[in-house]
Amino acid sequence: MRAFEATIDALLPEWPPLPAGRRSAVNISCSRFVARQIALSPAHIRFGICVLFAAFCIYAFVRLGLRPLGAVAREQRAGVLSVFAFEQVPPLVALERVLRSMTALAFFDHPDVLALISREPSPAGNSLHTKAP
Amino acid sequence: MSSPLVIDGPASLACDVLVVGTGAGGATVAASLANAGIDVLMVEEGPYVPAAKVPRLLSDALPLMWRGGGLMATLGAIPIAIAEGRCVGGGTEINSAIFQRAPDEVIAGWANANHLPEFSPQTLAPFYDRSAAVVNASLTPGPPGPPTEILRRAGEAMGWKTTALERGRRETSSQQHQLSGFATGAKQSMSATLIPDALGRGARLLPRCRINRLTIKGCRVTGAVATGRDAQGRCQRITLSASQVFLCAGTTQTPSILQRSGISKNIGRSFQVHPTIRVVAAFPEQVNAHRHDLPLVAISEFMPALRMGGSVFTLSSFALALAEDWRVRGRFMPDYAHCGIYYVMIRPDGVGRVRTVPGLAEPVLTYALTERDCRRLRDGLSMLARALLAVGATRVIPSLRGHPGWTEAGRVEPDLRYGLPQDRAALMSIHLFGSCPMGRDPDLFPVDPWGRLAGFNNVVVADGSVLPGAPGVNPQATIMALALRATDNYLAGRG
Numbered sequence: 001m002r003a004f005e006a007t008i009d010a011l012l013p014e015w016p017p018l019p020a021g022r023r024s025a026v027n028i029s030c031s032r033f034v035a036r037q038i039a040l041s042p043a044h045i046r047f048g049i050c051v052l053f054a055a056f057c058i059y060a061f062v063r064l065g066l067r068p069l070g071a072v073a074r075e076q077r078a079g080v081l082s083v084f085a086f087e088q089v090p091p092l093v094a095l096e097r098v099l100r101s102m103t104a105l106a107f108f109d110h111p112d113v114l115a116l117i118s119r120e121p122s123p124a125g126n127s128l129h130t131k132a133p
Numbered sequence: 134m135s136s137p138l139v140i141d142g143p144a145s146l147a148c149d150v151l152v153v154g155t156g157a158g159g160a161t162v163a164a165s166l167a168n169a170g171i172d173v174l175m176v177e178e179g180p181y182v183p184a185a186k187v188p189r190l191l192s193d194a195l196p197l198m199w200r201g202g203g204l205m206a207t208l209g210a211i212p213i214a215i216a217e218g219r220c221v222g223g224g225t226e227i228n229s230a231i232f233q234r235a236p237d238e239v240i241a242g243w244a245n246a247n248h249l250p251e252f253s254p255q256t257l258a259p260f261y262d263r264s265a266a267v268v269n270a271s272l273t274p275g276p277p278g279p280p281t282e283i284l285r286r287a288g289e290a291m292g293w294k295t296t297a298l299e300r301g302r303r304e305t306s307s308q309q310h311q312l313s314g315f316a317t318g319a320k321q322s323m324s325a326t327l328i329p330d331a332l333g334r335g336a337r338l339l340p341r342c343r344i345n346r347l348t349i350k351g352c353r354v355t356g357a358v359a360t361g362r363d364a365q366g367r368c369q370r371i372t373l374s375a376s377q378v379f380l381c382a383g384t385t386q387t388p389s390i391l392q393r394s395g396i397s398k399n400i401g402r403s404f405q406v407h408p409t410i411r412v413v414a415a416f417p418e419q420v421n422a423h424r425h426d427l428p429l430v431a432i433s434e435f436m437p438a439l440r441m442g443g444s445v446f447t448l449s450s451f452a453l454a455l456a457e458d459w460r461v462r463g464r465f466m467p468d469y470a471h472c473g474i475y476y477v478m479i480r481p482d483g484v485g486r487v488r489t490v491p492g493l494a495e496p497v498l499t500y501a502l503t504e505r506d507c508r509r510l511r512d513g514l515s516m517l518a519r520a521l522l523a524v525g526a527t528r529v530i531p532s533l534r535g536h537p538g539w540t541e542a543g544r545v546e547p548d549l550r551y552g553l554p555q556d557r558a559a560l561m562s563i564h565l566f567g568s569c570p571m572g573r574d575p576d577l578f579p580v581d582p583w584g585r586l587a588g589f590n591n592v593v594v595a596d597g598s599v600l601p602g603a604p605g606v607n608p609q610a611t612i613m614a615l616a617l618r619a620t621d622n623y624l625a626g627r628g
Contacts, residue, residue: 040202042495
């Protein structure tokens with residue numbers, strides 16, 4: 001798995017849970033969408049995203065013990081991304097937000113995901129009504 | 134009605150009037166001129182998307198119809214995500230078709246500040262009326278959905294004035310719904326109204342044609358050099374010649390075209406947006422916002438300084454709102470049926486710039502909020518959150534990174550006691566304007582009160598860029614009204 005696809009895979013929402021056989025297809029579809037959106041963005045924004053993503057890849061490579069992103073488990077990738085964005089440096093946060101936003105958008109527009117959600121029972125809505133964590 | 138033009142190689146096209154852009158301004162100009170029997174050529178950078186082919190998913194619409202695939206932002210201390218249409222019909226194809234006139238006090242303020250003659254609520258009213266008739270601006274019949282009722286009750290609970298919103302819409306028998314929530318063919322965007330009107334009266338339309346620069350001879354623009362796409366998607370050079378040019382390419386592109394053409398005096402220096410901050414509100418009962426129209430009322434008590442409204446809600450747009458801080462909010466996604474998205478939009482003092490950088494296709498946009506703007510956003514956010522909690526919201530999550538949301542009204546003000554946390558606020562805007570404002574003094578303003586470009590005798594600017602400032606409401610109605618005014622003035626001068 002290439003670094004970009006591995007990153008998008010780490011950003012895929014956990015809900016609704018996808019059947020194991022479909023997750024890979026949804027990831028490919030979402031990765032293509034995010035890559036296309038970045039390619040369509042203005043050059044100065046695209047440049048910023050590419051530089052920051054390269055920085056993230058180097059950071060992840062070092063943090064993962066000189067292993068490429070695609071070679072580790074999803075949880076590890078998500079953890080590295082989380083720590084990277086948690087540095088509270090605005091550009092790093094912005095990179096995670098852009099990738100996360102576009103991934104979430106593609107995910108929840110994906111026909112497999114929409115079909116899964118339409119089959120789910122009506123959500124109970126409990127998590128929003130509990131006290132703030 | 135003629136079909137949009139398709140080129141098959143390098144092309145030269147001549148016309149009497151060249152209209153650059155087909156949004157609310159360009160379509161209005163083109164239809165009026167074609168109606169007067171003038172030979173009009175419309176060029177549009179984006180594609181032509183017929184109503185029946187408008188995508189029903191945001192992920193399909195973004196790459197096709199939005200500038201920059203929807204990944205646009207102003208640079209500054211607080212970056213603001215912005216949206217612009219890039220297709221035949223421009224922003225009217227991607228907005229919610231809400232039709233609102235600029236408040237009287239705003240119009241009077243513009244006239245006073247920019248010394249605009251014959252510019253008052255009374256003199257603009259006929260232009261607004263004509264624009265409203267074009268799009269059939271009207272209230273949506275039938276019972277309002279829960280998202281609308283929630284906002285109305287929120288306003289009433291706080292004793293604030295609410296206003297029902299008119300939209301450009303028509304009845305249709307279609308059962309299919311587009312992304313904007315309209316049934317196919319119901320939304321009265323420019324591609325459904327004035328573009329076919331102009332084409333029916335002999336105007337020509339060339340989509341997928343980007344203006345590189347205007348060709349200038351003395352104090353006249355003689356045409357433009359453009360890059361078009363042929364049927365196979367290959368780039369082709371297009372030479373356009375015209376005796377009159379109407380620049381209606383939109384708030385970011387009109388100044389960019391002028392700057393690329395070597396015209397830069399006062400261009401792009403007063404770019405404005407309506408900074409907007411969203412909240413996600415959750416309720417114990419099902420709201421099912423994804424099955425209903427966006428809220429068709431606005432809390433107008435504090436207009437024009439700020440306005441509260443609601444957003445289109447789809448699963449993916451809800452996910453976008455949560456993705457601003459997914460680690461804190463992602464767990465709320467399964468509760469989509471209980472949620473609505475609302476916002477506060479302010480009329481700002483801050484200004485920005487549109488700068489064309491050699492080698493970059495898109496201009497660089499900068500924008501700076503003033504301290505008063507931040508106070509207004511903070512006050513509006515506080516008021517909106519408390520209003521939603523007053524009508525039963527169990528949690529109101531602001532677009533502030535790391536914020537878990539308010540569950541009690543009493544927590545809102547203490548939380549915001551130090552003002553808007555600028556480093557954590559995620560702002561957005563879908564209203565852009567004012568990059569080439571109209572004014573009487575040619576030393577201060579790039580276009581005169583009728584949109585004529587200073588220093589040239591055959592160029593008129595007629596789009597959001599000529600607005601003298603922020604209208605405080607959706608700018609489409611004002612753009613159309615000012616475009617009609619500019620066109621009438623041109624036709625009167627033409628005799």
